[in-house]
Every structure is written in structure tokens, then in C-alpha cells.
Amino acid sequence: MRNDNPYMSKLYGRKKSRSLNTHSQDILKNLFPKYKLGDVSISAIDDDIEFEIGFGYGEHLLWQAINNKNKMFIGAEPFISGAINLVRDVNEKQIKNIRISTDDAIDILDTMADCYLSSIYILFPDPWPKKRHHKRRLINPNNIHKFHRVLKRSGKILIASDHKGYIHSILFHFLRDNRFDWICEKSSDFTQKPFPSTQSKYEKKAIRNDQNPVYLTFKKLSL
Numbered sequence: 001m002r003n004d005n006p007y008m009s010k011l012y013g014r015k016k017s018r019s020l021n022t023h024s025q026d027i028l029k030n031l032f033p034k035y036k037l038g039d040v041s042i043s044a045i046d047d048d049i050e051f052e053i054g055f056g057y058g059e060h061l062l063w064q065a066i067n068n069k070n071k072m073f074i075g076a077e078p079f080i081s082g083a084i085n086l087v088r089d090v091n092e093k094q095i096k097n098i099r100i101s102t103d104d105a106i107d108i109l110d111t112m113a114d115c116y117l118s119s120i121y122i123l124f125p126d127p128w129p130k131k132r133h134h135k136r137r138l139i140n141p142n143n144i145h146k147f148h149r150v151l152k153r154s155g156k157i158l159i160a161s162d163h164k165g166y167i168h169s170i171l172f173h174f175l176r177d178n179r180f181d182w183i184c185e186k187s188s189d190f191t192q193k194p195f196p197s198t199q200s201k202y203e204k205k206a207i208r209n210d211q212n213p214v215y216l217t218f219k220k221l222s223l
């Protein structure tokens, strides 16, 4: 059957690293199962669960987990070297409140119950700048619908980007969706990071290149 929906979930970009050295293969085989989403359960008492989509090398997720021990964090990153980096750090620091997946985050969202997450982070998603690739963008009307379903009432989605075209498109789609409040009263609400954390690789790169990251926070309305 032909699929006419341009935003149907499909994972684009780099998934596998070219070749993994023995140390990385060892981490994947022996350590990853200790933190893998699905293999290691999430306790029923974890009612404050945050999800990072596309965590890259995992700097932000690691920082959040270390500094918020009362919360559970889930991260999805299909780029294997990034996931291996986070697994190694999580294991070294004996972090208990992170679950990691190398699957497509949108497939993971589809397995979650309604109103499951308190926050979703999407930091520096691939901007796919060419017009013919816009349909590959992670933040699109289909996925905004999914974010809305899995977020608790007043749950937040926190986004960072340094790509003006993508920022416009994100704002356009969220405001058109009409089921989120854009938390923005003054200019510093989008020029300064609205949550404490360390800088991710792409955040550092943007700042180094004077790209001025923009931070967008949307709160689920109780409609």
C-alpha cells in the first residue's frame, strides 16, 4: 500500500559505526544489557520519567541522572558509538536511574502508555536543511501528536536548536497543534537554557561557532 503521509516515522541518518574496536564490542555485549531499556525494568514507583530523544554521546542525559537521583531517565540513540559512550560512563559512575535504547525513539514512544512521561528532551535534532529533506525532520505534526499522547498533563517538551529554519518550523507546528503552551514571556526564555545541565557536543559546537542556540519549551495543556 502506498504511504501518502510524508511524516510517517522512518529513521534517517547514521545508525551503525563503521567498525567497532574490541573494547566497544565488549561494552555492547557485556555492559549494555545492564542498562538496556526493556531488559531492565522501570520500577512502578518511578512516576517521574524523562525521555531524551537522540542523546548523541549522552552528556546531557548523564548529567540529569546524576543530579536528579529521584527521577528515571530513558535515552534513545541509534548512533552506536554514542550509545556505547553513554553505557561506559553510566557503568563507570554506577548510575542506576538511566535506561538506554539504540532503537528509533518514535518506535519507543509508540510502546509507551498515555501520560507516561513528565518531560521529553530533543537537543539539537538534525535540521535536514534541504527543502526536499524537510519531511525527515523529527519534529513534525505526526510526532507532535505522539509527544502529546505520552506526556503527563503539564508535561514539558524541551527543544534546543541552532538552525533558524528548523526553529521556525518547530514553532509553527507546535502553535498550530494548539494543545501546548509555548513557555516564553521574555527573550531570555529562549536565548538561555531553561533547565540546568552540562553542554552537549552539538551545543558546544553551536556556541563555538557563534550560532546562538535557541531553547523552546512547550507545556502540555490540559485540554
Ligand SMILES: C[S@@+](CC[C@H](N)C(=O)[O-])C[C@H]1O[C@@H](n2cnc3c(N)ncnc32)[C@H](O)[C@@H]1O
Pocket (backbone or CB within 6 Å): 010, 011, 012, 013, 014, 053, 054, 055, 056, 057, 076, 077, 078, 079, 082, 103, 104, 105, 106, 122, 123, 124, 125, 126, 138, 200, 201, 202, 203
Ligand atoms: C545532531 S545530533 C545531536 C546529538 C545530541 N543531542 C547533542 O546535542 O549533541 C542528532 C541525533 O539525533 C539522533 N536521532 C535522529 N533521529 C532519531 C530517532 N528517530 N530516534 C532517536 N535518535 C534519533 C541521531 O542519531 C543523532 O545522534
